[in-house]
Amino acid sequence: MQTITLGAVDITRVVEWHAPVAPTSAIFPSSTPQMWKENASWLTPDFWVPETDELVANVQTWVLRSEGRTILIDTGVGDDKERPNMPVWSHLRSGFLDRLAAAGVRPEDVDVVVNTHVHSDHVGWNTRLVDGEWVPTFPNATYLIAKADFDYWNPANRHVQRGVLGDVTVARAGGDMFEDSVAPVHRAGQVQLWKDSYRIDSHLALELAPGHTPGSSVVRLASGTDRALFIGDLVHSPLQIAEPDCDTCLSEDQEQATRSRRRILEEAADTGALVLPAHLPGHGAAEVRREGSKFALTRWAAFDRTQGGPESW
Numbered sequence: 001m002q003t004i005t006l007g008a009v010d011i012t013r014v015v016e017w018h019a020p021v022a023p024t025s026a027i028f029p030s031s032t033p034q035m036w037k038e039n040a041s042w043l044t045p046d047f048w049v050p051e052t053d054e055l056v057a058n059v060q061t062w063v064l065r066s067e068g069r070t071i072l073i074d075t076g077v078g079d080d081k082e083r084p085n086m087p088v089w090s091h092l093r094s095g096f097l098d099r100l101a102a103a104g105v106r107p108e109d110v111d112v113v114v115n116t117h118v119h120s121d122h123v124g125w126n127t128r129l130v131d132g133e134w135v136p137t138f139p140n141a142t143y144l145i146a147k148a149d150f151d152y153w154n155p156a157n158r159h160v161q162r163g164v165l166g167d168v169t170v171a172r173a174g175g176d177m178f179e180d181s182v183a184p185v186h187r188a189g190q191v192q193l194w195k196d197s198y199r200i201d202s203h204l205a206l207e208l209a210p211g212h213t214p215g216s217s218v219v220r221l222a223s224g225t226d227r228a229l230f231i232g233d234l235v236h237s238p239l240q241i242a243e244p245d246c247d248t249c250l251s252e253d254q255e256q257a258t259r260s261r262r263r264i265l266e267e268a269a270d271t272g273a274l275v276l277p278a279h280l281p282g283h284g285a286a287e288v289r290r291e292g293s294k295f296a297l298t299r300w301a302a303f304d305r306t307q308g309g310p311e312s313w
């Protein structure tokens with residue numbers, strides 16, 4: 001099953017990409033080999049390759065149907081993008097739109113696109129290449145982007161990021177992501193910028209949870225007695241449920257990201273909300289509980305463990 005229903009909202013997972021990404025020691029600098037070994041029984045094989053110490057991740061889109069509208073949460077890497085700092089995502093041809101169509105969604109059917117944050121693996125399918133130009137993939141959609149991220153990643157604002165190799169403007173660190181995946185939908189008048197919070201409909205609302213990026217956000221679902229939190233990149237591995245202080249090298253502000261992760265996981269534990277991170281393979285989402293000052297997994301969601309992608313993956 002790749003669709004579950006919470007309250008009056010249907011949630012479908014559409015996977016764009018699936019692979020071992022990089023060693024956990026590089027991605028999670030504050031995690032220890034011991035932490036991974038202690039949790040190996042439930043992290044393997046879906047989330048961690050012990051032999052190579054690699055994190056296994058998906059890039060995927062959550063498709064929501066709510067109040068008669070179709071809402072996409074995150075739009076993956078996209079086809080044909082030039083990504084020199086992530087070669088495996090350069091000039092991708094993933095078949096994503098075919099899998100979206102198999103889930104019953106044509107581009108013109110999409111009413112709302114949520115980018116939980118502005119990173120190249122969350123805004124990619126905002127646009128597609130037509131006759132050499134980047135055009136909005138979803139011609140009838142309103143794209144919701146936090147103003148804090150729009151301003152931060154906009155090359156016109158020339159924000160500077162500290163890096164181990166020296167300071168670079170964040171626009172350069174992000175490659176041409178803003179120009180090929182954000183600016184075209186903004187120029188088309190399809191972007192709604194929001195601050196602090198934004199109500200999508202009576203079941204769904206956006207709220208800032210900054211740190212991974214300044215405008216990182218979560219989508220909160222409350223429908224009947226059911227609750228869910230689409231948490232974007234607050235969690236890249238379920239290890240971060242058991243070890244919530246482990247953040248990734250991918251965050252702009254690791255301490256702030258950790259505070260946001262703890263706050264949202266506390267809410268999930270206290271309200272029984274299903275937690276849906278952006279990148280989890282396997283069952284893709286889970287309910288959590290408090291365990292001392294940390295958290296533990298209560299149960300996985302009912303999404304299939306199989307990825308539903310090309311056999312070549």
Ligand SMILES: [Zn+2]
Pocket residue numbers: 119121122233278279
């Ligand atoms: Zn991501």
